Amino acid sequence: MPEVGDAATATLTVSPFDGTTVATLLVTRPDGTTTNPTATSADNGQTWTATVPYTLAGVWRLLWTVTGTGSGVEPQLVSVAPLPAVTNTGRVYATTTQLAYYLEKAPPLDAAKLLRRASKLLDSDFLKAAMYAVDSDGMPTDAEVAEAFAEAVCAQVEFWDEVGEENDISGPLQGVAIGSVQLQFGAGENRSGPSFYAPKLMRALQSLPANKFHPSVVMGGC
Known part of the structure; x- marks a missing residue:
């Protein structure tokens, strides 16, 4: 499970695929804002990757959209953990x-x-x-x-x-x-x-x- 601050690689494998296959990624953060990380393929469209920086704790929604051969959509959910607390909030009676x-x-x-x-x-x-x-x-x-x-x-x-x-x-x-x-x-x-x-x-x-x-x-x- 990623933590806040991690930059993870989102991966999609498409089948069937050919030179017309193109995948794009829409990322919805836990606060509802969205971003479109650049997705690339090094094997002519079968495997697509994109770097997603996880900046908030919560559930992130990754939506892959494929056009061309193998077209379709594939949603993915990623749960991101908060960083362990460095300083305590409120009264804490022991270290x-x-x-x-x-x-x-x-x-x-x-x-x-x-x-x-x-x-x-x-x-x-x-x-x-x-x-x-x-x-x-x-x-x-x-x-x-x-x-x-x-x-x-x-x-x-x-x-x-x-x-x-x-x-x-x-x-x-x-x-x-x-x-x-x-x-x-x-x-x-x-x-x-x-x-x-x-x-x-x-x-x-x-x-x-x-x-x-x-x-x-x-x-x-x-």
């Missing part, structure tokens, strides 16, 4: 270096993405009503709190690696009380043990002293 030391091994190649998602989970499910000192970007200023948040998101990434990022064993979370670590899962009377959250995430937050981190009493469900 890939911290994750590597936490895991005691090389982190996965999508570690930056997983840390972003784990940080968003921490924000939405555990920190929405919590009280702790922050800077202008909303990041914790106390070193002990920052370390606990980093440990929490690293634990969640490790948990996802073991059970799957979207794993839901026990049903939706209905309530959490960090002070006494009370969890309620399932719907109605269908309650069971933890599913969405790493147990080590809860322990990392519970380890913080009350004068530095005051959690929400009850968090929202999923």
